[in-house]
Amino acid sequence: MPLLVMKFGGTSVADLERIENAAKKVRKEVERGYYVIVIVSAMSGKTNELVGWVETTSKLYDAREYDAVVASGENITAGLMALRLQEMGVPARSWQGWQVPINTTSAHGSARFVSIPRDNLDAKFAEGFKVAVVAGFQGVSPEGRITTLGRGGSDTTAVAFAAAFGAERCDIYTDVDGVYTTDPRICAKARKMDKIAFEEMLELASLGAKVLQTRSVELAMRYKVRLRVLSSFEDTDETSGTLVCDEEEIMESKVVSGVAYSRDEAKITLVTVEDRPGVASAIFGPLADAGVNVDMIVQNISEKGHDDAHPGAVTDMTFSCPVNQVERAKRAVEDARAAGSIVYEDLVVDTDVAKVSVVGIGMRSHAGVAAKMFSALAAENVNIKVIGTSEIKISVLIDRKYMELAVQALHDAFELEKA
Template sequence: MPLLVMKFGGTSVADLARIKNAAQKVKKEVERGYDVIVIVSAMSGKTNELVGWVEQTSPMFDAREYDAVVASGENITAGLMALTLQEMDIPARSWQGWQVPINTTSAHSAARFVDIPRGNLDAKFAEGFRVAVVAGFQGVSPEGRITTLGRGGSDTTAVAFAAAFDAERCDIYTDVDGIYTTDPRITSRAKKLDRIAFEEMLELASLGAKVLQTRSVELAMRYNVRLRVLSSFEDTDENSGTLVCAEDEIMESKVVSGVAHSREEAKITLFTIEDRPGVASAIFGPLADAGINVDMIVQNISEKDYDEAHPGAVTDMTFSCPINQVARAKKALEDAKAADLIRYDELIIDEDVAKVSVVGIGMRSHAGVAAKMFRALSAEGVNIKVIGTSEIKISVLIDRKYTELAVQALHDAFELDKA
């Protein structure tokens, strides 16, 4: 039979009534002739509770025991979902990560998939079971220990199963009814997209859109897994939600498909560094070693005058990074200076910034997107601090207080309400 993967997030399985509602959606797909692999998250709030218990018990916890505790949330949901389906006369069985097995690396709380053998689940489907309910977010290490994949890992689990089992589609059920041109909480004119390309969704996810986890989109793009995002709380059909798919499945893309924003950004500037070959490596090497995710980078002529302390050419270097990595970035740079790897006069950190981005595969074949973006921001009096670009996105750092204004202005400028 054709196979479908259906993933239900924490809000979709928050209590027994919602688990029953999700099970009804699974039953409907079974009645349409599908075998189904259901991936479930922990019930809403349960993972945070489990993490809290671990931290209270052992502030310097053993990561292996952390995973053993935190993974239990998904195990509970999987069992309850299987029982609910059985009560509906749907042959179903729950599976924990080690039972499948979902083979991962040994990086506890941040494991990566190695492979998902099909044999055990295929054997159950051959016996007449129609639904396999799999605990998301977890796997098993080569040492036989439970591992977890990091926050949002259930989305990635769902895509991995869709790829491993050649599923017709992977449906991600959540508390929104699709992907919007921007955050509907910021502008009521945001429109739901019927389709969006993998590349666009990956950029939007990495730039602050929180509907899909970035790793899940990367995996879907690599294995060409068609994703559909839709609501758990509405009646749905084959045309519901937003389909995330290959670019060639979209008839003609708009120049800009969406506007994303992130308030969790910081800007770091090193003033008066030597302008010489290798200085960028000396700065960003230690940052990489410290696990800092550097995004936008600007190098410019220093505002300081040359003097005897700086006999050669000097420059300034500015970059952005997630705000929760600022302390580590500061320490890495200070340690590099102390070790005489780099020299700078001053390190300035600005945590009162936000990143606003426009994304669209149509940018590849249309000129003037940057000019229109900058003109729209200028008309609203929004000053740009840093600019970063790729083939299908333009991002700017601005003062955080202007985030909503900038998003609304760009949404209007590119007429995304007509999407």
């Protein structure tokens, strides 16, 4: 019999009524002839509550005990979902990560998958069980301790199970009915897409779209797992939601598929840096060691130029990072200067910027995307501070107050409301 993986996020299992609603969707797939592996998150808000309890109890907590506490939210949901399915007459049982087992690394709080053996679940399916309800977000270390995968880990759990069991599809049920061309809360013309390529979804997820966790899309792309994003709160069928799939499954791609944004960005500039081989390494090595997630990087001739005060070659180095990492970035750069590994005159920080990006696999074969993007922004008097590109995306840093205007202007410019 064919197998499906169905994942329900926190809002989809927020209370007993919603768990019952999710269970009805699972029963519907069983009645269609599928075995089902259900991956569940903790009830909405429960993980934050558990994290708060840990931090209140122990400021410098043991990461292993943190995982033991925080993983319990998913265990509760899994048990309740299995009970509800049993009450509906569906043969189901719950599984915690260590029971499967979901083997991970020992990096507590951010563990990675090592393997998911099929034997235990296959044995239960052979006994007549139709549904395995698995607690998402968790696994077991080589030392036998409970581990967690980091925020959004249940999406990744679902994709990993779909890959390990050769599932026909992995359905991600959430509080939206698919992937949109941009955030409908910002742009009323945003359109739900029927299909989107893995590469496009990966870029959108990494650039700020909150629909899918980035690691889950990476895993799906690597193992060619067909993902479907759809709503827990609507009646659905095979045509519902948005299918995230291989590029070959999409007949004709638009040049630009979507507009993404990230509100909480910062721009940091090192002014008058000594221009010599190895200077970039001397700057970005300490930033990496400090765990700063550097995104866009621009190096240009310094405004100071060559004069009596600056007889040697100098440059300005600009990069962007999340605004909540600014202090960490400043400390890393200042420590590097104090150690003598880099020389610069000033450190300029702008925490009032946003990143807006256009994404589309059609960019590979079409010219003029950048020109159209920049023209659309210019028409709205939006000044561009930094530009970054890849094969299928163009990103710009702009003043945060213009972010929503920029998103709407770009959505209109590329006519994304049209199918």
